[in-house]
Amino acid sequence: MTLQVKKGIATSMEAIKRMLNLVCRDVDKYYSNQTVFKQFNLESLAEHLVIEGRNGSGKTTLLRMIAGIEAPNKGHVSWQGNDVSSITTKRRVGMSASCIVLPEFLSVKQVLEFHCRHYECQFPTALIEQISLSPFLAQRVDALSLGTTKKLSLVLAFAHSPDLLILDEPSNGLDEQALSTLMNWMESFDGNMIIATHDQSFYQNLDAEVINLSERL
Numbered sequence: 001m002t003l004q005v006k007k008g009i010a011t012s013m014e015a016i017k018r019m020l021n022l023v024c025r026d027v028d029k030y031y032s033n034q035t036v037f038k039q040f041n042l043e044s045l046a047e048h049l050v051i052e053g054r055n056g057s058g059k060t061t062l063l064r065m066i067a068g069i070e071a072p073n074k075g076h077v078s079w080q081g082n083d084v085s086s087i088t089t090k091r092r093v094g095m096s097a098s099c100i101v102l103p104e105f106l107s108v109k110q111v112l113e114f115h116c117r118h119y120e121c122q123f124p125t126a127l128i129e130q131i132s133l134s135p136f137l138a139q140r141v142d143a144l145s146l147g148t149t150k151k152l153s154l155v156l157a158f159a160h161s162p163d164l165l166i167l168d169e170p171s172n173g174l175d176e177q178a179l180s181t182l183m184n185w186m187e188s189f190d191g192n193m194i195i196a197t198h199d200q201s202f203y204q205n206l207d208a209e210v211i212n213l214s215e216r217l
Helices: 013-017 059-066 108-119 125-130 146-159 176-188
Strands: 002-005 022-031 034-044 048-052 074-079 093-096 164-168 192-196 209-212
Touching: 022 059, 034 059, 034 209, 048 059, 059 074, 059 164, 059 192, 093 146, 108 146, 125 146, 125 176, 146 164, 146 176
Parallel strands: 002 034, 048 192, 048 209, 093 164, 164 192
Antiparallel strands: 022 034, 022 074
């Protein structure tokens, strides 16, 4: 089945540059006892994309493939004409998702420092302060609450100024203040966003195309 979402014909070079241009072509993804995608096709020319679907519909698996974390068993995934599995493309992506396991034995500050060395970016002091993560810098990752872990994950996603931001259930575990901060970050983000969420109110003010993976089942 093909899910195709288009935002209309671009009228300027700037509009073309801002297109997501996400393509999933004949994608198969399966595990030992489960087929998640079979001959899955998706084309989106929107600037931002929201992915809906009931639990088990493949939202997180699709995000992992788009981020280049996980490869399809068959088929091809590209973003802006680039293979998502290339190292160069991966460095342009920021992702916040519970499926990304952080090293539990490190402190929050150590995780952030490692991230900054890897991406050659500055330590995100402003982001840390804005989302109230400062009191937890010395705390080990395995001692963090769900909400604080989510804050750390979001800071890591934004810290290196990615061109593509992938957010999996970004509002889960956040208090109102942190959620407001995240919304401000998203509003000022100058790149493409792909968001998987059950919370329709979270993206109601976002100019984005919406697909529902449950429709293919």
